[in-house]
Amino acid sequence: MDAPSMGGLNWSQMPRAQSAYPAPDEVHLRLIRLPQGGDRVRRVAAQRQSLLRSLGHAIGQSLCAEDLLRLPGGKPILLPSTDRSALSFSLSHSHDLMLIGVAARSGLGVDVERVRAVPQAALIAQRFFSADEQEMLSALLGEARDIAFLKIWTLYEAVLKRDGVGLRHLARARRSDPPPSLTTLRLGARFVAGIAAPHGMRLMRAKQLASMPCARDRNPILAARPTVASATSWKAS
Numbered sequence: 001m002d003a004p005s006m007g008g009l010n011w012s013q014m015p016r017a018q019s020a021y022p023a024p025d026e027v028h029l030r031l032i033r034l035p036q037g038g039d040r041v042r043r044v045a046a047q048r049q050s051l052l053r054s055l056g057h058a059i060g061q062s063l064c065a066e067d068l069l070r071l072p073g074g075k076p077i078l079l080p081s082t083d084r085s086a087l088s089f090s091l092s093h094s095h096d097l098m099l100i101g102v103a104a105r106s107g108l109g110v111d112v113e114r115v116r117a118v119p120q121a122a123l124i125a126q127r128f129f130s131a132d133e134q135e136m137l138s139a140l141l142g143e144a145r146d147i148a149f150l151k152i153w154t155l156y157e158a159v160l161k162r163d164g165v166g167l168r169h170l171a172r173a174r175r176s177d178p179p180p181s182l183t184t185l186r187l188g189a190r191f192v193a194g195i196a197a198p199h200g201m202r203l204m205r206a207k208q209l210a211s212m213p214c215a216r217d218r219n220p221i222l223a224a225r226p227t228v229a230s231a232t233s234w235k236a237s
Helices: 040-059 121-128 131-138 142-163 167-175
Strands: 026-033 068-070 076-078 088-094 097-103 109-114 181-187 191-197 202-205
Touching (some): 040 097, 076 088, 097 191, 109 142, 121 142, 131 142
Antiparallel strands (some): 026 097
């Protein structure tokens, strides 16, 4: 994996999608603010609901947990019986932010990380990053180095999510075949993200999310509804 440009894209500067379903050359990205507090079961339920609402909005139908299938490596997919099951999607969350990517083509992976100090950045980079990536990090100090490290890390994770494998395969991410197009994103001051997608794809901010509740989901644990995060919601606070 080549060392990425640390400039990347800013969320607020990305074009808005004009339709709910992505065009063949588009990746639709959506930010979701997750509810904080409560137990792990409630948080996982909120994440699942966010994903189902986003996918349902894209294909124009109500989706429930039963419409998702998890592959052996942990990658979720829509059941083949679901309308437009060829829809490719990837999700990631960090702290109170969830990023969902949707595309009409396979080969998509996304990852998001909260900006923070990474004391072990040099050691992790020495073990997993390329020589060019290590050299770039060594020229930076403080927060600039932490942000650069996290941007590279999100790209590695995005490739792994694209391939449907876990962190134990991190060392193979640089040899991923076919090699994806890699893009880093700044999501305000608090988060960075990495996108791995087929070459030639355009990154778009998804349309406003429509509420499409599933009639089969009657579990009261889903009462804590997540909300769509606007670009301005993620500026420094």
